[in-house]
Amino acid sequence: MNREExxxxxxxxxxxxxxxxxxxxxxxxKPLRDQVDLDSADWLNxxxxxxxRLGIDIPDADAARLTTLDRxxxxxxxxx
Amino acid sequence: xxxFRLPSLGADMDEGKLLEWRVQxxxxxxxxxxxxxxxxxxAAIDVECWHDGTVQRLLVEPGTTIPIGTPMAILRxxxxxxxxxxxxxxxxxxxxxxxxxxxxxxxSVATAPVAAAPAQRRRISPAARKRALxxxxxxxxxxxxxxxxxxxxxxxxAARKRATPPIxxxxxxxxxxAATMAERAAQMRKVIGAAMARSKREIPHYxxxxxxLLTAATDWLAEQNASRGVADRLLLAPLLLKxxxxxxxxxxxxxxxxxxxxxxxxxxxxxxxxxxxxxxGLITPALxxxxxxxxxxxxxxxxxxxxxxxxxxxxxxxxxxGTITVTSLGDQGVGAVYGVIxxxxxxxxxxxxxxxxxxxxxxxxRAAPVITATxxxxxxxxxxxxxxxxxxxxxxxxxxxxxxxxxxx
Numbered sequence: 001m002n003r004e005e006x007x008x009x010x011x012x013x014x015x016x017x018x019x020x021x022x023x024x025x026x027x028x029x030k031p032l033r034d035q036v037d038l039d040s041a042d043w044l045n046x047x048x049x050x051x052x053r054l055g056i057d058i059p060d061a062d063a064a065r066l067t068t069l070d071r072x073x074x075x076x077x078x079x080x
Numbered sequence: 081x082x083x084f085r086l087p088s089l090g091a092d093m094d095e096g097k098l099l100e101w102r103v104q105x106x107x108x109x110x111x112x113x114x115x116x117x118x119x120x121x122x123a124a125i126d127v128e129c130w131h132d133g134t135v136q137r138l139l140v141e142p143g144t145t146i147p148i149g150t151p152m153a154i155l156r157x158x159x160x161x162x163x164x165x166x167x168x169x170x171x172x173x174x175x176x177x178x179x180x181x182x183x184x185x186x187x188s189v190a191t192a193p194v195a196a197a198p199a200q201r202r203r204i205s206p207a208a209r210k211r212a213l214x215x216x217x218x219x220x221x222x223x224x225x226x227x228x229x230x231x232x233x234x235x236x237x238a239a240r241k242r243a244t245p246p247i248x249x250x251x252x253x254x255x256x257x258a259a260t261m262a263e264r265a266a267q268m269r270k271v272i273g274a275a276m277a278r279s280k281r282e283i284p285h286y287x288x289x290x291x292x293l294l295t296a297a298t299d300w301l302a303e304q305n306a307s308r309g310v311a312d313r314l315l316l317a318p319l320l321l322k323x324x325x326x327x328x329x330x331x332x333x334x335x336x337x338x339x340x341x342x343x344x345x346x347x348x349x350x351x352x353x354x355x356x357x358x359x360x361g362l363i364t365p366a367l368x369x370x371x372x373x374x375x376x377x378x379x380x381x382x383x384x385x386x387x388x389x390x391x392x393x394x395x396x397x398x399x400x401x402g403t404i405t406v407t408s409l410g411d412q413g414v415g416a417v418y419g420v421i422x423x424x425x426x427x428x429x430x431x432x433x434x435x436x437x438x439x440x441x442x443x444x445x446r447a448a449p450v451i452t453a454t455x456x457x458x459x460x461x462x463x464x465x466x467x468x469x470x471x472x473x474x475x476x477x478x479x480x481x482x483x484x485x486x487x488x489x
Contacts, residue, residue: 044383
């Protein structure tokens with residue numbers, strides 16, 4: 001899976017949780033939760049969706065650092 | 081004979097529009113079964129029937145808006161024959177006083193039975209209906225899935241077929257759908273406003289607050305979550321709910337309803353959870369018997385409740401069962417929330433955002449995670465002294481999370 005495909009998969013998981021967002025308008029280097037209204041339950045559901053899609057189970061301690069799309073893509077790329 | 085009436089859908093909803101029947105005359109109905117889907121200002125609701133029986137007649141046509149309490153269907157009980165029930169609901173003789181016999185009310189409605197619905201009525205889940213509206217897709221154009229029903233996934237598949245950008249994302253809602261969403265938002269704001277105005281008019285609120293040290297709770301959660309996969313991971317919210325339920329056992333005067341100038345204690349601890357909707361507004365569906373469940377079950381049920389609330393797939397009992405409400409601002413919010421009680425309940429517990437604050441320990445200061453817990457309660461039922469003891473109990477219980485998280489008998 002290349003970087004673009006990975007980003008598409010992550011955005012797909014995200015729009016499943018927050019259908020109102022325009023995924024193309026998100027700035028990949030900016031904190032995601034400043035751009036999308038996600039509460040802790042949404043965030044957990046997003047991690048569950050990522051696990052289902054990519055088979056990556058992100059530990060709690062790591063998840064807190066994955067604040068931007070760029071970081072998410074980097075992290076998932078290494079784990080795959 | 082059983083009259084099935086539109087049940088209460090919470091203090092802020094006094095009417096509903098019948099979207100579809102899930103049963104037809106002749107169908108056997110079990111207690112707890114979903115018999116119809118009713119749209120309200122807030123969401124489409126799956127309405128459950130609370131009797132076993134057989135459907136004899138449907139009294140309301142889909143598309144009709146009716147007030148809470150309106151007879152919607154006639155069921156016959158075990159042992160009753162069709163003819164017996166027909167006699168019971170036959171038009172009352174002209175001599176009878178219209179107010180005398182309870183059956184007279186039924187009769188006036190029942191004399192115009194609904195035309196038999198088409199045999200092949202499509203079954204559409206409320207979540208699918210709502211998503212189709214968001215996406216601007218006609219629900220009638222969505223083909224049924226494998227189960228013969230139209231589910232959320234079928235709508236999304238139809239949306240994908242229609243839109244063809246390489247990266248799947250929600251297409252912008254079309255103009256008519258957007259108008260409907262805006263109308264719904266305005267209507268929701270209106271019903272929330274009406275319920276909250278009634279609360280402020282009728283309920284003499286008092287407010288209390290307490291800062292609670294959360295080191296033990298957050299340490300316990302981190303330790304639990306370190307060894308759990310994403311699917312089993314615990315949130316802070318279920319721990320707070322569990323704590324409220326445990327404290328309420330000692331303060332029953334905060335758990336229940338104020339009706340007809342008197343307080344009636346709740347028959348269980350059913351916590352209404354304030355859940356914000358992505359398009360604005362909120363719904364407070366109830367988690368049942370929170371004190372009797374362990375933390376894993378509450379965590380699962382809370383996540384499911386949040387998901388179903390936002391997908392528009394709630395049951396009628398969940399909307400009216402709450403005996404108290406808890407509102408939690410979450411980690412994106414601010415320090416404290418002073419809530420408005422949801423009538424006919426008598427208390428609301430609020431939690432602000434967890435923040436690192438200076439905390440005095442053994443004559444020194446250190447930074448520690450702290451949450452502000454608040455109580456808004458009804459002075460007709462309790463006073464600040466008891467309310468204060470309740471918040472103090474909540475504070476103390478949160479210092480021992482491992483003990484708190486078990487199910488209580």
